[in-house]
Amino acid sequence: MSNDIKIKKGLNINLKGEAEKTVEQAVISKFCTVRPEDFHSVIPKLIAREGTKLKAGETIFYDKSNEAVKFVSPVSGTVVEVVRGPKRRVDAVKIEVDSEQVYQDNGKFDIDAAQPDAVKAHFLASGCWPFIKQRPYDVVANPSKTPKAIFISGYASAPLAADLDFTLKGKETELQAAINALGKLTSGKIHVSVGANSNSPLAGLTGVTLHKVSGPHPVGNVGTLINKVDPVNKGEVVWTVNAQDLVIIGELLLTGKFNAERIVALAGSEIEKPRYFKTKIGSEVATMIYDKGVAQGAHPRIISGNVLSGKHIKPDGALDYYSNVITVIPEGDDYELFGWNKPVFNKISTSRALTFSWLNPKKVYDLNTNTNGEHRAFVVTGGYEEVFPLDIYPLQVLKACMYKDLDEMEALGMYEVAPEDFALTEFVCVSKQPHQKIIREGLDLMLKEIG
Amino acid sequence: MSLKNKLHVLKRKFRSSKYAPAFNALHTFLYLPDETTHGGTHIKVADDLKRTMNTVIMAMVPCLIFGMFNAGYQHHLATGAIDAVSGGFFSSEFWTLANFSIGFWKILPLVIVSYGVGLGIEFLFAIIKKHEVEEGYLVTGMLVPLIVPVDIPLWMLAVAVAFGVVIGKEVFGGTGMNILNPALTIRAFLFFAYPTWMSGDKVWVEGAVERANEIAAGANLDAISGETILGSLAQGKDFAYSTADMFLGFIPGSVGETSTLLILLGGLFLIFTKIGSWRIMLSSALGAIVMGLIFNQVADAGIIGEGSKFYGLMNTPFWHHLMIGGFAFGTVFMATDPVTASQTNKGKWIYGFLVGFISILIRVFNPAYPEGVMLAILLMNVFAPTIDHYVIQGNVKKRMKRLKAKVA
Numbered sequence: 088m089s090n091d092i093k094i095k096k097g098l099n100i101n102l103k104g105e106a107e108k109t110v111e112q113a114v115i116s117k118f119c120t121v122r123p124e125d126f127h128s129v130i131p132k133l134i135a136r137e138g139t140k141l142k143a144g145e146t147i148f149y150d151k152s153n154e155a156v157k158f159v160s161p162v163s164g165t166v167v168e169v170v171r172g173p174k175r176r177v178d179a180v181k182i183e184v185d186s187e188q189v190y191q192d193n194g195k196f197d198i199d200a201a202q203p204d205a206v207k208a209h210f211l212a213s214g215c216w217p218f219i220k221q222r223p224y225d226v227v228a229n230p231s232k233t234p235k236a237i238f239i240s241g242y243a244s245a246p247l248a249a250d251l252d253f254t255l256k257g258k259e260t261e262l263q264a265a266i267n268a269l270g271k272l273t274s275g276k277i278h279v280s281v282g283a284n285s286n287s288p289l290a291g292l293t294g295v296t297l298h299k300v301s302g303p304h305p306v307g308n309v310g311t312l313i314n315k316v317d318p319v320n321k322g323e324v325v326w327t328v329n330a331q332d333l334v335i336i337g338e339l340l341l342t343g344k345f346n347a348e349r350i351v352a353l354a355g356s357e358i359e360k361p362r363y364f365k366t367k368i369g370s371e372v373a374t375m376i377y378d379k380g381v382a383q384g385a386h387p388r389i390i391s392g393n394v395l396s397g398k399h400i401k402p403d404g405a406l407d408y409y410s411n412v413i414t415v416i417p418e419g420d421d422y423e424l425f426g427w428n429k430p431v432f433n434k435i436s437t438s439r440a441l442t443f444s445w446l447n448p449k450k451v452y453d454l455n456t457n458t459n460g461e462h463r464a465f466v467v468t469g470g471y472e473e474v475f476p477l478d479i480y481p482l483q484v485l486k487a488c489m490y491k492d493l494d495e496m497e498a499l500g501m502y503e504v505a506p507e508d509f510a511l512t513e514f515v516c517v518s519k520q521p522h523q524k525i526i527r528e529g530l531d532l533m534l535k536e537i538g
Numbered sequence: 539m540s541l542k543n544k545l546h547v548l549k550r551k552f553r554s555s556k557y558a559p560a561f562n563a564l565h566t567f568l569y570l571p572d573e574t575t576h577g578g579t580h581i582k583v584a585d586d587l588k589r590t591m592n593t594v595i596m597a598m599v600p601c602l603i604f605g606m607f608n609a610g611y612q613h614h615l616a617t618g619a620i621d622a623v624s625g626g627f628f629s630s631e632f633w634t635l636a637n638f639s640i641g642f643w644k645i646l647p648l649v650i651v652s653y654g655v656g657l658g659i660e661f662l663f664a665i666i667k668k669h670e671v672e673e674g675y676l677v678t679g680m681l682v683p684l685i686v687p688v689d690i691p692l693w694m695l696a697v698a699v700a701f702g703v704v705i706g707k708e709v710f711g712g713t714g715m716n717i718l719n720p721a722l723t724i725r726a727f728l729f730f731a732y733p734t735w736m737s738g739d740k741v742w743v744e745g746a747v748e749r750a751n752e753i754a755a756g757a758n759l760d761a762i763s764g765e766t767i768l769g770s771l772a773q774g775k776d777f778a779y780s781t782a783d784m785f786l787g788f789i790p791g792s793v794g795e796t797s798t799l800l801i802l803l804g805g806l807f808l809i810f811t812k813i814g815s816w817r818i819m820l821s822s823a824l825g826a827i828v829m830g831l832i833f834n835q836v837a838d839a840g841i842i843g844e845g846s847k848f849y850g851l852m853n854t855p856f857w858h859h860l861m862i863g864g865f866a867f868g869t870v871f872m873a874t875d876p877v878t879a880s881q882t883n884k885g886k887w888i889y890g891f892l893v894g895f896i897s898i899l900i901r902v903f904n905p906a907y908p909e910g911v912m913l914a915i916l917l918m919n920v921f922a923p924t925i926d927h928y929v930i931q932g933n934v935k936k937r938m939k940r941l942k943a944k945v946a
Contacts, residue, residue, distance in 0.1 A: 100581070320941040394580045416581070419574055422542050426570025427588035434584035439811040440593040442584045456574040460586020461566065463672055464714030467590060468881040469815060480930055482881060498934045514579045517590055518714070523578045 094476040097303035100246040103453040106352035106361040116370035120405035144191035144345030159214025161347030161368040163189040190344040218332040225505035234326040236275035241289040242282040244307030245393040249352035261337025310508040314477040355415035356453040357387040390414040395510035419457025463518040471512040488529030559664040563671035591676040597804035601794035610637030613744040616762040648683035655699040674713030681721035684794025687741040739765040742790035764790040771850040784861040795867040805870035818890035822869040825894025830856025851902045868911035878919040885925045
């Protein structure tokens with residue numbers, strides 16, 4: 088049986104400012120910021136208060152509802168500020184980075200000899216656990232459940248995404264170590280997707296089921312892989328791990344050091360010279376965009392992540408825990424005379440209603456953050472299905488989430504999805520509805536009510 | 539200060555007032571707003587609801603203009619002022635300024651009343667309910683003048699529009715929430731409240747009712763009349779229109795429904811722009827053809843004799859049904875309304891087929907009013923959620939089966 092996956096439904100969004108394939112060492116960030124909001128539904132219990140000195144890999148906080156899950160510092164340094172929001176919620180932990188990096192030694196780990204429980208304990212204790220996310224609910228995995236399979240996407244199809252073939256090059260040893268360890272934690276297989284014509288370091292790994300994928304975005308989303316290979320049923324759990332985080336896991340297993348280093352793409356039309364940087368989780372984006380980055384006087388939107396599901400951050404913000412791309416595009420807070428009825432050549436559209444992006448699907452666009460219209464009730468039908476390859480009815484799931492019918496949400500496939508799977512339907516939505524937010528709130532409700 | 543900045547300042551001033559929705563509705567017609575994305579995707583497609591609705595209106599404009607010429611043409615033809623067309627679509631008898639001016643002055647008020655009353659109510663509801671004015675009525679307001687007889691009194695139209703917008707749409711929560719197509723709700727209201735103005739042989743030709751009243755009052759004038767083809771067929775009478783007349787639209791009927799050619803072009807435009815559902819249009823035509831063929835067979839087999847009152851319509855060649863009455867217009871512009879039609883692709887096939895099928899069924903068997911499209915679409919609007927329910931159950935069952943296979 089062929090393991091190849093080919094999808095037709097979807098949409099490639101070609102944006103200006105793709106990162107050139109050169110890696111620079113980013114300036115060492117003065118501060119490192121870890122934001123608990125990156126770990127959805129985790130309520131942090133702080134261990135490191137202001138003034139605490141931390142080694143890289145030492146615990147900052149753990150999950151209040153599951154104390155075994157620890158979140159560690161990507162760098163060695165001193166906690167200088169715990170930023171709090173309403174009700175004393177921890178918004179961010181700001182660490183002043185030492186000039187000399189010291190790592191907590193977790194010891195070399197003998198993967199081959201280890202029992203599954205030992206592997207799990209090592210992951211939890213060393214701070215690697217948060218890299219494992221689970222479906223249903225798209226949250227940090229619950230260590231008490233065994234997944235039926237683990238899914239890793241090695242093909243990034245999102246607009247301006249970092250090319251994983253490039254960023255993972257030469258990391259085969261770390262990747263293999265991580266795969267070997269993860270293999271002990273599941274009763275099923277580890278499914279890995281790579282691009283059909285790619286030259287991925289993941290393709291040579293043993294202990295994985297390889298799927299060659301081709302087609303438009305979201306073919307590279309791990310949700311698409313899950314849906315096409317082995318969808319989540321009620322009561323089942325699958326895990327997902329970002330390919331680039333396997334490197335950190337692998338290095339920890341091999342050397343005992345939690346090295347939060349990651350190759351990040353700096354991309355987008357507002358960047359003078361888009362390219363790759365070697366940096367660390369939590370580093371200030373200013374360390375990358377100051378040189379040949381954003382022009383003077385520009386008015387950009389800086390995004391930690393891709394333009395479809397990344398987070399809006401301020402110029403003094405930091406790279407989040409899971410992203411390997413920083414995208415900078417122009418803000419679009421300006422009016423456009425008769426923008427709703429004049430012919431449009433410089434924006435993407437899936438219709439042909441005096442929009443002309445269908446003429447040249449390969450054209451590269453410089454899109455800004457304007458919504459191109461106001462928020463409306465759902466009216467148009469049939470458009471989402473064209474860009475949604477999962478075997479789920481997108482409009483109906485969204486509506487079920489909006490009227491909070493748990494039975495219907497369950498029946499329509501909410502266990503299988505993550506907000507990111509609805510990024511394209513949100514992009515093409517004529518009514519400008521916040522699909523990802525609707526799905527996130529639906530998942531939160533299910534997590535709370537069903538668990 | 540430029541207009542753009544002036545309006546921006548005004549928008550801020552209006553922001554907290556209750557008239558903000560009304561101001562924004564007008565402002566956004568001039569300028570695409572300066573709103574940016576927050577949370578979710580950072581970029582969005584170029585299309586919005588205004589553009590979508592505008593595309594539908596563009597597809598209807600040829601029908602409107604043709605309707606204006608046709609109103610005058612039917613009037614002059616009935617009074618004997620001109621001869622019937624003889625030169626195809628571009629016949630000189632049809633495209634005259636005299637024809638156009640009668641139609642223009644007759645139909646423009648219909649358009650103004652339709653938009654004036656309808657949008658007035660929309661604005662009122664937006665202000666009361668504190669939401670933005672949604673664009674749904676832009677299309678409805680253009681549909682309404684195209685699906686009424688040319689001589690309909692304006693006050694009736696105003697009453698019907700008010701009813702249709704309030705009861706057909708706003709009570710359900712406004713655009714996107716309604717069960718029935720608002721334009722057809724308006725037409726159905728007219729049809730049941732003022733039947734004498736919606737059927738018969740007088741209302742389809744400009745001036746015919748007035749002339750009849752003058753004759754009744756004792757004036758010595760020739761009566762003018764114009765029966766629609768469906769009306770003639772239902773009464774077993776002959777009519778003087780060729781197949782080409784039906785296709786090109788030189789026949790009496792509601793303002794915009796007569797020209798199958800222009801409706802077809804509008805439909806193709808909607809399909810090309812991906813705004814209208816080709817599934818509904820195609821399956822609806824198929825449904826009508828199937829029903830028409832069945833009736834043709836019944837008539838051919840002699841099951842219904844020539845004496846039967848149904849014979850005339852049953853014996854009409856099945857493909858003529860696509861060109862007479864409001865079938866083409868209803869299929870292209872009203873059955874495809876995404877809010878009231880089925881919302882799943884599979885459901886659209888079923889929904890469309892049944893719209894076509896039932897249209898012809900009602901058309902043939904309705905003794906009082908030989909037009910079925912309006913009622914067929916309204917009926918299927920009601921059933922569309924049920925169709926979707928069963929289509930979606932298919933997906934749900936698949937998921938259940940997968941789960942069972944795992945457990946077993």
